[in-house]
Amino acid sequence: MRKGISIAVVLAAHAGTALGAPVNDLIGDALSLPPFDGGITGTTVGATTDSGAPWTTTYVSSPGIWYTFQGAGGTVTFDTDGPGTDFDTKLHGYTDYDGSNLASLSILDDNDDTVGxxxxxxxxxxxxxxxxxxxxxxxxxxxxxxxNFSSTAVVPVPAGALLLGTALIGFAGVRRRRKV
Known part of the structure; x- marks a missing residue:
């Protein structure tokens, strides 16, 4: 069983029908993922193929959709191993996008068929x-x-803070004056 919170996002009602492509069809419209472990549902129905996206072992050959997130300093893992996955998927992870050209992306990992x-x-x-x-x-x-996504990053607690239950309490250092 996966840890975290499951989040369902409606990408586009009846994507691939008269409404057109999913809202995150293009990299410039990538949906932001939350900064914690969890999951999201989506569809590639109605999407376009991202020709020109770099790859190492898994060629980008089918319509796809994009997500984005900010790193937290740990290792992240993404998978499509869930009951809502109904087709043969591929995943690609990137960084260094220049905002205009897929070829500017640096490929970090790509995969086809890890689990079935x-x-x-x-x-x-x-x-x-x-x-x-x-x-x-x-x-x-x-x-x-x-x-599904998870991270090994540890969320830092601010220096001088103590977490009690759900309250965050800050403590300031106290200096004592020495009597002369």
Missing amino acids: LRSEISFATTFGQDYWVLVSGFGGATGNFDL
Whole structure:
């Protein structure tokens, strides 16, 4: 069982019908993922193929959609191994997007078929750096998917703070004057 909170996002009602492509069809419209472990549902139905996106072992050959997040300094893992995944998926993880050209992306990991026809990628992140994930299919396939994500990053607690229950209490250092 996966840790975290599951989040469902409606990408576009009846994507692939008269409403057109999913809202995050293009990298410039990537949906932001929350900064904690969880999951999201999506669809590549109606999306376009991201020709020109870099790859190492898994060629980008089918329509895909984009997500983005900021690194927290740990290793992140993404997979499409969930009951809502109904097609053969591929995953790609990137950084260094220049805002206009897919070729500017630096590929960090890509995968096709880790668990049956489901995919998994994992890569180290740097705190505050932007990253992108492309979910697509094999051989022109499109469909619905569950994208699960987790991170090994530890959320830092501010110096001088003590966490009690759900309250965050700050303590300031107290200097005592020495009597002369």
